[in-house]
Amino acid sequence: MTASGRPANSTHKAAIRQENEAQILAAAERVFADYGFKGATTARIAEVANVPKANVHYYFATKEALYRRVIENVCSQWLEAAMTFENTANPATILRGYIEAKMDLSRSNPYGSRVWAHEIVRGAKFSSDYISTTVKDWLDGRVRIIRRWIAEGKMDDVEPYSLMYMIFATTQHYADFSSQIEIFNDNQPLSDAQFADAKENVVRIILRGVGLI
Amino acid sequence: MTASGRPANSTHKAAIRQENEAQILAAAERVFADYGFKGATTARIAEVANVPKANVHYYFATKEALYRRVIENVCSQWLEAAMTFENTANPATILRGYIEAKMDLSRSNPYGSRVWAHEIVRGAKFSSDYISTTVKDWLDGRVRIIRRWIAEGKMDDVEPYSLMYMIFATTQHYADFSSQIEIFNDNQPLSDAQFADAKENVVRIILRGVGLI
């Protein structure tokens, strides 16, 4: 019988699986953000996810497999922000859009950014393949675009890699070092207005810094 | 008898203590940089320091005490760089000196920077007192100086905190994310020439970005 209880067909079990995996992944992202790979414990992840520890291992064979899935999710979020570099507007608009997208991502998803920070600070042991292929290809493409802008006299002759590293560092700083920023801000998280102001200042300094304003 | 073997007076034991403590602290800095507080193990620190694990606990009662000592060392290094903000030269010279000092520190002592990164990413549990007193006082002082420069029309009207965060983020990025930068740089650490070039670009973009060039 396909028309009785709540679920129409055989998607109920699949829905349970999807929901539990999502719940565990969300918990893992938070715990990995706080402690990094080695410092995080499966017991704590289970506690945050509100499931027995054995259930975590039912859905994810090992702690490492779970960690890899979290890293994959973080990367795919990053690729979304990267897309804002693709449109054909003028350099100032493109750079502004990218910086704002990255800062918004840091604010809406601070856990992912912090997981990434832990991962790279520790030496990128699990993500070096991804960085040396997908991310490097993307970055080299953007560097070529910037070099073209420079050749066309649209902006100052700055080293594109230095510029991109500056954008990476500054935008992610607001997520990765939020605890420090919060202390400086009289123990209050940045308000929406403060964050919008910070965003505008970052965009202004960088655009003016490379001669686009 | 004070004139027999190698050591002159009763400083021999003290020298042993000092040397062993330094060796263990150096090893701890490296291991904490790689794994953070929770992820690091005293066994690994002992292995890197080339002493038995029990000896680590002879000189430092607990892992936490050892960690606090490492954090203190990192902070005192940071204060040295902070001093370059004190001289009475013009704004461009002061900012350039500070940025260069911080980037040089990141290069000469990448482990300390990464320990700090782990500590803050995790929520500054051990260093919040230090940040909310020493560091915050220092930062607020620099913010006042920058506001004065702005009021005197020496530079653009930018939010000083945003500027300082940008400097923190960018300069430390070269230490904290060095594994990522290395991958982007064809799996080679930045050469001295590349690093000098990066430093010059960071200084240029920021100084121009706030209207000091």
Added chain:
DNA sequence: ATTTATCTTGACCGTTTGGTCAGGTTAAAA
């Protein structure tokens, strides 16, 4: 020469860790 204080370390301990598993429940398929 003897005492005393510090340094050194292998062996050990209770706890926490990632991971397993048997036995149960639930729901889709036959």
Added chain:
DNA sequence: TTTTAACCTGACCAAACGGTCAAGATAAAT
């Protein structure tokens, strides 16, 4: 209704963990 496949979990395990300790080695003080 029965069978089957997926989901669930308390109890358990070997390994790794931070930390302890007794007993020995070394060197300063008496």
